[in-house]
Amino acid sequence: MSSKENQIAAAGQRRENLLKALQNHAININSGGNPMAVIYTAPSYIRNNDVEHEYRPGSDMMYLTAFPEPSSILVLRPSASDGEKAILFVRPKDPERELWDGFRHGPQGATETFNIDAAFDIAEFPKKLGELMKGHTSLWAKWGEFPNQDAQLLACYHQTRLRTRKSGIYPSVLGELSEVLHEQRQIKDEVEVAAMRQAGLISGNAFANVMAATKPGLNEADIAAHMEYQFKRGGAQRSGYGAIVAGGSNACVLHYVSNNQPLKDGDLLLVDAGGEVDMYTADITRTWPVNGKFSPAQKDLYEIVLAAQEASIAATVPGKSIKVVHEASRSVLAQGLIDLGVLKCSLAEALGEEGDEPAKIPLHKYFMHGTSHWIGSDVHDVGRYFDGSVPRLFKPGMAITVEPGLYIPTNDESVSADLRGIGIRIEDDILVTASGNEVLTKTAPKTVAEVEAAVGSNPLDA
Ligand code: GLY
Numbered sequence: 189m190s191s192k193e194n195q196i197a198a199a200g201q202r203r204e205n206l207l208k209a210l211q212n213h214a215i216n217i218n219s220g221g222n223p224m225a226v227i228y229t230a231p232s233y234i235r236n237n238d239v240e241h242e243y244r245p246g247s248d249m250m251y252l253t254a255f256p257e258p259s260s261i262l263v264l265r266p267s268a269s270d271g272e273k274a275i276l277f278v279r280p281k282d283p284e285r286e287l288w289d290g291f292r293h294g295p296q297g298a299t300e301t302f303n304i305d306a307a308f309d310i311a312e313f314p315k316k317l318g319e320l321m322k323g324h325t326s327l328w329a330k331w332g333e334f335p336n337q338d339a340q341l342l343a344c345y346h347q348t349r350l351r352t353r354k355s356g357i358y359p360s361v362l363g364e365l366s367e368v369l370h371e372q373r374q375i376k377d378e379v380e381v382a383a384m385r386q387a388g389l390i391s392g393n394a395f396a397n398v399m400a401a402t403k404p405g406l407n408e409a410d411i412a413a414h415m416e417y418q419f420k421r422g423g424a425q426r427s428g429y430g431a432i433v434a435g436g437s438n439a440c441v442l443h444y445v446s447n448n449q450p451l452k453d454g455d456l457l458l459v460d461a462g463g464e465v466d467m468y469t470a471d472i473t474r475t476w477p478v479n480g481k482f483s484p485a486q487k488d489l490y491e492i493v494l495a496a497q498e499a500s501i502a503a504t505v506p507g508k509s510i511k512v513v514h515e516a517s518r519s520v521l522a523q524g525l526i527d528l529g530v531l532k533c534s535l536a537e538a539l540g541e542e543g544d545e546p547a548k549i550p551l552h553k554y555f556m557h558g559t560s561h562w563i564g565s566d567v568h569d570v571g572r573y574f575d576g577s578v579p580r581l582f583k584p585g586m587a588i589t590v591e592p593g594l595y596i597p598t599n600d601e602s603v604s605a606d607l608r609g610i611g612i613r614i615e616d617d618i619l620v621t622a623s624g625n626e627v628l629t630k631t632a633p634k635t636v637a638e639v640e641a642a643v644g645s646n647p648l649d650a
Pocket residue numbers: 429460461471561567591615
């Protein structure tokens with residue numbers, strides 16, 4: 189099967205799973221047991237005047253249908269007696285618009301190619317939705333994300349309620365679909381894992397090639413452009429998020445976006461970037477010396493971050509949690525900074541107590557972000573982090589980033605001058621497996637020896 193056929197087949201299985209889960213959830217919360225769900229794809233946005241931003245379909249829509257066109261809406265009815273459990277509303281065929289903007293599947297193409305039970309012209313949505321709602325006891329959607337979509341859905345809901353309140357059943361419970369859909373998305377299926385492996389492989393290779401291209405005199409913008417080129421040349425469709433390309437002390441700005449400063453001999457370069465393959469992104473950070481050789485101070489800090497990351501990756505196994513992974517990094521980073529003389533206190537003091545204000549935790553001055561987030565179709569992927577107050581435990585099929593860092597402020601006179609202004613982060617993407625974990629991004633050079641061998645081996649023209 190082609191990759192597209194795999195995605196369509198996987199989407200069909202995911203719809204089946206969601207239909208069952210939604211039915212059970214609707215029964216569990218006593219909402220009458222006859223739910224329906226409405227899923228909108230991502231809207232397209234105007235960039236300026238009549239020019240649109242590059243379109244990227246919504247993650248939920250692609251997960252459930254693999255249907256990539258804008259302005260599409262999916263309706264799911266787990267207990268549909270007419271057999272139409274999955275209905276798509278799509279743009280109609282239109283030779284004139286297709287001449288200007290490209291191919292449209294139209295309703296017939298949507299049913300035939302994407303194995304959807306029924307499909308209609310998007311213009312029919314408001315009227316049809318009213319009819320479809322009758323008899324359902326609850327209506328599920330992702331509320332609040334896109335106000336225009338909420339408004340359309342609620343107007344339709346209101347009309348249906350007015351029409352049916354005297355006789356008949358209308359959805360008297362409005363439910364949050366993320367509670368069911370995003371729980372499902374947190375455990376990746378085989379097709380998702382294959383895309384994530386490919387995104388990790390391509391993106392890791394891109395990092396190796398961009399390290400090879402690096403030399404003093406280039407600009408952060410050269411590196412950003414080359415990274416994008418390497419992703420696409422490797423087979424990624426796009427970047428999964430805006431890259432951070434930060435030379436020298438710009439690395440201490442956690443979400444640095446300017447990406448336009450010269451790269452200096454003697455400085456480090458931090459790059460946080462990932463390519464997206466079939467809707468799944470990698471999220472990698474590496475930090476390397478612009479001239480190919482770590483200074484002693486840079487190397488000292490780098491080795492601490494690397495040891496922290498390795499300890500955290502080792503903790504990314506079934507039954508552990510993001511909190512355990514974070515604490516593993518925190519301990520290694522804090523001990524490393526104590527050994528270097530940056531923190532002048534005990535390990536326990538450096539780590540602080542649970543619930544302390546950040547300003548009271550000595551380590552927080554140098555490591556102020558979390559170690560991990562879920563990763564998948566969205567770089568900061570969906571799904572809960574806690575079950576009640578308990579950190580969610582890892583199960584096979586979950587995927588996280590592991591990304592400890594150290595950032596020494598340029599004006600920190602409490603540390604030796606050669607450490608000031610250094611920012612280092614190392615980030616990989618980790619899939620939890622039954623036997624432990626799989627690092628998806630291991631083609632990106634990481635040890636000091638690997639990085640030094642890679643940098644400058646095939647430099648770009650300045
Ligand atoms: N690239 C964003 C992050 O690492 O969370």
